[in-house]
Amino acid sequence: DSVYSRLKDYIRIPRLDINLADSAAFDALPGIGPYYASQMVKYRDRLGGSACPEQLLELYKFGEERLEAISDLIYCPQPHYFPLWTADETQLAAHPAIRRHDTARAILLFKKNSAPENLSVKALSEAGIISDEQALMLTRCTCAAESR
Numbered sequence: 001d002s003v004y005s006r007l008k009d010y011i012r013i014p015r016l017d018i019n020l021a022d023s024a025a026f027d028a029l030p031g032i033g034p035y036y037a038s039q040m041v042k043y044r045d046r047l048g049g050s051a052c053p054e055q056l057l058e059l060y061k062f063g064e065e066r067l068e069a070i071s072d073l074i075y076c077p078q079p080h081y082f083p084l085w086t087a088d089e090t091q092l093a094a095h096p097a098i099r100r101h102d103t104a105r106a107i108l109l110f111k112k113n114s115a116p117e118n119l120s121v122k123a124l125s126e127a128g129i130i131s132d133e134q135a136l137m138l139t140r141c142t143c144a145a146e147s148r
Contacts, residue, residue: 001098016073017072017076017077018076023040024135026041027072029073030069030070031069032070035097036066039060047080047095048080049079050076050141051081051141051142052140054067067117080141081141081142084107084121084138084142085111090104092104092108097130097134097137097141098130098138106129107124110124110127110129121138121142125140
């Protein structure tokens with residue numbers, strides 16, 4: 001502890017950009033391994049890029065503990081936000097949180113019949129168009145973009 005306290009200002013541990021890392025870089029993180037490394041890259045590619053590290057929680061059985069273990073080793077300096085309110089039906093249906101054309105059409109219909117100030121992920125959830133789980137996923141990838 002005393003050695004660490006004297007050296008802590010000189011210790012630099014590089015952080016991994018989750019939008020640029022390949023599976024080998026993810027695999028080098030503690031507790032990740034090849035399965036999660038490949039899943040992290042595949043999911044990021046399906047999203048078109050990550051908006052925040054918390055999106056890793058959407059991976060099957062990834063969990064809070066695993067994210068906490070690597071949270072100081074990863075970051076997202078240039079987040080990719082999903083354009084929920086400007087996406088077309090195909091783009092909406094391709095998103096992992098939406099996955100269906102009927103849900104995509106419902107979102108477009110909601111947008112068409114709502115005032116711009118009433119467009120939010122929460123409003124979609126309250127209208128019964130998306131589930132609470134879908135709302136959480138969409139909030140992670142759109143919230144900063146919605147506030148612009």
